Amino acid sequence: MTMKPLFSSPLARHIIAxxxxxxxxxxxxxxxxxLPQKKKIxxxxxxxxxxxxxxxxxxxxxxxxxxxxRR
Numbered sequence: 001m002t003m004k005p006l007f008s009s010p011l012a013r014h015i016i017a018x019x020x021x022x023x024x025x026x027x028x029x030x031x032x033x034x035l036p037q038k039k040k041i042x043x044x045x046x047x048x049x050x051x052x053x054x055x056x057x058x059x060x061x062x063x064x065x066x067x068x069x070r071r
Contacts, residue, residue, distance in 0.1 A: 007013055 007016075
């Protein structure tokens with residue numbers, strides 16, 4: 001049994017081209033917006049920030065709504 005080359009199918013060529021274009025766009029966006037920031041992210045500092053961050057008003061309202069429907 002012989003197998004066709006991967007690029008002989010128009011669908012395969014289209015999917016590969018789309019994936020390559022998306023990968024190039026993703027790398028371009030990352031290098032334009034994320035790379036220049038150069039912020040150091042500390043795991044312990046991030047954990048502390050998540051633990052001590054206040055609950056937003058919308059989160060409080062959502063949790064109150066859930067409790068009122070359980071009666």
